[in-house]
Amino acid sequence: MFTVASLPRLHAQQAPRLGSGQARTARDGVYTSAQAQRGEAVYQMQCVACHGASLAGEIGPPLAGQSFLGDWDRQPLADLFDKILNTMPADKAGTLTRPEVADAVAYILQANQFPAGSVNLDAGEAALRQISLPPAATGASADAVTANMSFPAVGSLSQVMRGILFPSSNVLFDVQAQDPGARPKPGARAEATTTSARYGDVYDAWRVVDAAAIAIAEVGPLLMTPGRRCENGKPVPVDRADWQQYVRGLVEVGRAAYRASQTRNQAAVSEVTNQISDACANCHRVYRDRATLAMRCTQP
Ligand code: HEC
Numbered sequence: 001m002f003t004v005a006s007l008p009r010l011h012a013q014q015a016p017r018l019g020s021g022q023a024r025t026a027r028d029g030v031y032t033s034a035q036a037q038r039g040e041a042v043y044q045m046q047c048v049a050c051h052g053a054s055l056a057g058e059i060g061p062p063l064a065g066q067s068f069l070g071d072w073d074r075q076p077l078a079d080l081f082d083k084i085l086n087t088m089p090a091d092k093a094g095t096l097t098r099p100e101v102a103d104a105v106a107y108i109l110q111a112n113q114f115p116a117g118s119v120n121l122d123a124g125e126a127a128l129r130q131i132s133l134p135p136a137a138t139g140a141s142a143d144a145v146t147a148n149m150s151f152p153a154v155g156s157l158s159q160v161m162r163g164i165l166f167p168s169s170n171v172l173f174d175v176q177a178q179d180p181g182a183r184p185k186p187g188a189r190a191e192a193t194t195t196s197a198r199y200g201d202v203y204d205a206w207r208v209v210d211a212a213a214i215a216i217a218e219v220g221p222l223l224m225t226p227g228r229r230c231e232n233g234k235p236v237p238v239d240r241a242d243w244q245q246y247v248r249g250l251v252e253v254g255r256a257a258y259r260a261s262q263t264r265n266q267a268a269v270s271e272v273t274n275q276i277s278d279a280c281a282n283c284h285r286v287y288r289d290r291a292t293l294a295m296r297c298t299q300p
């Protein structure tokens with residue numbers, strides 16, 4: 001008999017919720033024209049080759065327009081700032097100063113039609129946390145394109161859980177104990193963490209964390225696939241409102257985990273892992289952890 005795998009134990013991370021009390025948005029004139037002009041110079045030197053002259057994307061993604069704003073929807077500017085500070089320019093990450101990054105962000109805001117104001121965008125973390133990007137307009141959906149394609153379920157719900165959610169969440173939980181950005185001590189044997197053991201040197205550890213978060217953020221359709229069954233043969237209860245709400249909750253924390261991973265900040269990812277385990281547990285409590293296996297996936 002297969003025993004139910006328990007989730008890894010979590011460290012009690014008592015860090016305060018980040019991003020609370022963002023009073024202002026990028027619409028409120030949070031940079032100056034002069035700063036955006038300096039930012040344009042940084043952009044021309046450091047970014048244009050990959051993101052294009054009109055910020056529409058070249059070999060990197062667009063930094064202006066709907067898809068960009070959708071990525072940063074309601075996020076604190078601090079996260080966009082950290083993404084650039086810690087991972088850009090992609091071929092020489094970590095070479096920009098904080099003031100240069102603030103200028104580049106000002107230029108990106110200007111290119112996205114946010115108005116200039118009378119005070120420079122401050123490069124300090126606390127100030128950047130107080131400003132968020134506004135909610136993005138939801139774009140036209142691709143439903144029409146995909147309506148004629150269907151991908152019937154192959155696995156049971158448990159197999160999807162074991163194949164995708166279990167390993168992906170373990171990669172994220174590992175971040176609590178090990179900073180993906182830490183360089184191994186010279187001569188020390190690499191610790192057999194999930195990331196290093198599974199991927200070796202193929203991808204750098206933060207990219208493995210990014211990908212694990214994406215797997216969680218994108219699992220929604222698989223948990224909603226009509227016709228999938230649980231191990232006991234009961235259909236996955238996709239038409240129940242509470243099921244849908246648990247799926248949405250999981251996808252939301254997957255997105256939050258991705259954004260945290262993008263900042264390359266161990267504490268931020270560790271904090272999100274608590275929300276991930278809650279999102280798993282909320283659904284498990286109702287649909288998995290039942291008195292008998294036969295009751296799994298049935299209405300409580
Ligand atoms: C060598 C190519 C390259 C250079 C130079 C470069 N980038 Fe990038 N950038 C990328 C790639 C590839 C991605 C997508 C992968 C990722 O997010 O790391 C990216 C992603 C981004 C993102 C995230 C976009 C989103 O929608 O989430 C931002 C913001 C960004 N770059 C800003 C900059 C800025 C500002 C500079 C200049 C200081 C810069 N990049 C220089 C290649 C580059």
Ligand code: HEC
Nearest residue numbers: 004157158161165166169230231246247250280283287288
């Ligand atoms: C929307 C509901 C839901 C969410 C969210 C969810 N699960 Fe599950 N999970 C289930 C159900 C129901 C089962 C039992 C499936 C079966 O019996 O086929 C299950 C089973 C599992 C199993 C297999 C257990 C066994 O019996 O072998 C693992 C592992 C698992 N889940 C991990 C996770 C992790 C990790 C997360 C969060 C990242 C998660 N699940 C989120 C509903 C959910």
